[in-house]
Amino acid sequence: MTEVGSAKRRRTAGSGSTSATQRSIYPTWFYLPAGVLYLIFFAVPTFASFWFSLTRWTLFDTEFIGLDNFVQFFAEPQLSRGFLNTLIYGFVTSGAKVVLGLALAVLLTSQLVGRGYLRSVVFFPVLVSTIGVGITFKALLDPFDGVVNTMLATFGIEGPGWFTDPNQALLTIAAVDVWKGLGIATLIYIAGIVAIPQEYYEAARVDGAGAWRQFRSITLPLVQPATATVIILSLIGGLRSFDLIWATTGGGPGFTSDVIGSVIYKQYQAGFYGLSTAGNVILFLVVTAIMVPVSLLLNRKEVDR
Amino acid sequence: MSRTFPTRRFAAATAAAALAATGALTGCAASGSGDGTTEITFLTSNDAPNPETAEALAAAFEEEHPDVSVDVEIRPGGTEGDNLVKTRLSTGEMADVFYYNSGSLLQALNPDSTLVDLSDQEWVSSLTEEFTPVVSTDNGLYGAPLGASFAGGVVYNKPLYEELGLEVPETWDEFMANNATIAAEGDGVAPVIQTYGETWTSQLFVLGDFANVLAVDPEWADQYTAHQRSYADEPALLGFQHQQEVAEAGYFNEDFPSAAFQDGARMVAEGEGAHYPMLSSVIQTILQNTPDAVDDIGFFALPAEDAANTQATIWQPNALYVPRSTEGAELEAAKELVAFANSEAGCEIQNELLPPAGPYAGTCEALDTAPALLADIQAYFDAGKAANALEFSSPVKGPNLEKVTVEVGSGIKTAEEAAEFYDQDVENQARQLGLEGW
Numbered sequence: 077m078t079e080v081g082s083a084k085r086r087r088t089a090g091s092g093s094t095s096a097t098q099r100s101i102y103p104t105w106f107y108l109p110a111g112v113l114y115l116i117f118f119a120v121p122t123f124a125s126f127w128f129s130l131t132r133w134t135l136f137d138t139e140f141i142g143l144d145n146f147v148q149f150f151a152e153p154q155l156s157r158g159f160l161n162t163l164i165y166g167f168v169t170s171g172a173k174v175v176l177g178l179a180l181a182v183l184l185t186s187q188l189v190g191r192g193y194l195r196s197v198v199f200f201p202v203l204v205s206t207i208g209v210g211i212t213f214k215a216l217l218d219p220f221d222g223v224v225n226t227m228l229a230t231f232g233i234e235g236p237g238w239f240t241d242p243n244q245a246l247l248t249i250a251a252v253d254v255w256k257g258l259g260i261a262t263l264i265y266i267a268g269i270v271a272i273p274q275e276y277y278e279a280a281r282v283d284g285a286g287a288w289r290q291f292r293s294i295t296l297p298l299v300q301p302a303t304a305t306v307i308i309l310s311l312i313g314g315l316r317s318f319d320l321i322w323a324t325t326g327g328g329p330g331f332t333s334d335v336i337g338s339v340i341y342k343q344y345q346a347g348f349y350g351l352s353t354a355g356n357v358i359l360f361l362v363v364t365a366i367m368v369p370v371s372l373l374l375n376r377k378e379v380d381r
Numbered sequence: 382m383s384r385t386f387p388t389r390r391f392a393a394a395t396a397a398a399a400l401a402a403t404g405a406l407t408g409c410a411a412s413g414s415g416d417g418t419t420e421i422t423f424l425t426s427n428d429a430p431n432p433e434t435a436e437a438l439a440a441a442f443e444e445e446h447p448d449v450s451v452d453v454e455i456r457p458g459g460t461e462g463d464n465l466v467k468t469r470l471s472t473g474e475m476a477d478v479f480y481y482n483s484g485s486l487l488q489a490l491n492p493d494s495t496l497v498d499l500s501d502q503e504w505v506s507s508l509t510e511e512f513t514p515v516v517s518t519d520n521g522l523y524g525a526p527l528g529a530s531f532a533g534g535v536v537y538n539k540p541l542y543e544e545l546g547l548e549v550p551e552t553w554d555e556f557m558a559n560n561a562t563i564a565a566e567g568d569g570v571a572p573v574i575q576t577y578g579e580t581w582t583s584q585l586f587v588l589g590d591f592a593n594v595l596a597v598d599p600e601w602a603d604q605y606t607a608h609q610r611s612y613a614d615e616p617a618l619l620g621f622q623h624q625q626e627v628a629e630a631g632y633f634n635e636d637f638p639s640a641a642f643q644d645g646a647r648m649v650a651e652g653e654g655a656h657y658p659m660l661s662s663v664i665q666t667i668l669q670n671t672p673d674a675v676d677d678i679g680f681f682a683l684p685a686e687d688a689a690n691t692q693a694t695i696w697q698p699n700a701l702y703v704p705r706s707t708e709g710a711e712l713e714a715a716k717e718l719v720a721f722a723n724s725e726a727g728c729e730i731q732n733e734l735l736p737p738a739g740p741y742a743g744t745c746e747a748l749d750t751a752p753a754l755l756a757d758i759q760a761y762f763d764a765g766k767a768a769n770a771l772e773f774s775s776p777v778k779g780p781n782l783e784k785v786t787v788e789v790g791s792g793i794k795t796a797e798e799a800a801e802f803y804d805q806d807v808e809n810q811a812r813q814l815g816l817e818g819w
Contacts, residue, residue, distance in 0.1 A: 240638035330788035346780030
């Protein structure tokens, strides 16, 4: 989100203030405490990680090996699968959250009995720890004595191996991720819909527009800023997702649900500290490379309107 | 069977991990207190029955040495534990005595610069010649055994064998014939148990076959370290191929994709499955969960193609170590605690809480009450048909073997594809270690 916010701010600042050397209202010493904290906890670790990604690091000693870690990371046999899975996971979860979040938000902004309660119910999964959700779903979706497949069996349906079938695992995790993260998307959309002036709808109704037409021509275009936020948030979340995958399948069975995040974690576990740091640098670059164009595109639309 | 293959990794208890983490922050700087007693800390892993054993050793030691108090700390097992141990050692915050793997995992701790050389201790003279090298470097000897060695092979249900009139197989074909009989006449019994809910359990077909590889090619381990041998070629490839063969024959238990290690132990103990390719130390789990079944369990080595090459693969016990950061009175007390674990009183505790599933490596001796499968394993030693697992003769072990073997067992990859993939995985590890020839 940071690059989105700062990009926007830069644009407004550039157009607003012509004098680049605007005097600060605070004396320099006033910035010192925050500056020191920033240096120690953000700047130093960030640059240290760039350094360690260039070393063979055993925790006991480090040896500078140039770009070998990066070469090795890209030679990792599980990586191509991991990249593909990361993209599938990121785009599937993000897309599902946009569609379902908007649908739910339309429902929850209508005149419903107990609307406040229903709104909070949608948000509850967001508050639960991801690891807890993962472990719970792993138990519920156990192919042999999980609640879901036992229930399906009473109807004579043989449930799939949700987390154990190689073709199924990644999509099951994505579905759980959507369930867990949908609350935020819905919340953002509710805020977006509520902000649309009622007069537009009244005018449309006078002109004889039906429900679908009102949704297509008023709601959908006017919640565009909310859509941009949901896409950006959920895409970043999806691309660097790790915790839910680790808690449910550990990237398995085999490597079939591995994403970049889990590949990196396994390297860290194996004690390849330099290599996994290099992986994180690469993940950072990949997420940036995808997110910068996406956020530019979405924000340009916003400005054009 | 390094990093990703701990001796006994049960579901890592998060609570214990948190405990260990706070221990790392607060409880490690042991120091002599005002009243003349020396306080030392003893770090063990959370896999049952290790915490119980550590507590019992600490209590008995304190009784014998009233001027020393021992504080037991618990860490997670598996790779999480590896990283915790490395971090604490490299920051000089390690407990005064700690329990950890021998072999290649120990070598990764950089023992020459982090651990205290114990080669002048009395118990050293009692160590077996198989154990000594796996706790030593060229410059010193660093560990005392805790618990007995154990074997990797097939743990089987003996009453089932009697009922079906089966004999312990010595060749792979005999093993497959037994499986066929069990499948046909066993009344729903699974011929082979697999438990991919905990992926480390999937590696036995490959790792437990290593002694058979050595029987064919005695130079294999050294040549492997030098990058002159690979899993994609016979004889090492056979481990993968055997796993594929059993999987394709449909001999696994129905719930193999999600079953856990404990389920596997229960199934073989209760006769729901006939064979469980596993470490013989699984008997300690069976002793805890289904104690009546302990003597129904037998052991045989994974059979080679040729009976003459069938050997048992042996894992040397984990050991107790003292870090360099421990000095003065604490160092003396720490050395005494290590010696105590291998004294008569210490052996009594080991026999009671860590019942041996293989021969001891030091002073301790097994009692008559030891589990019945110990005799099966001892027989391989007596016949000279036992060899150390690969992790004790080569530092090279890819971190992803357990995922690869899950893929073979689940039919995602063929044995050949898997072996090739694993050879690539291993390259990463060897380069990381800076070995020559990679």
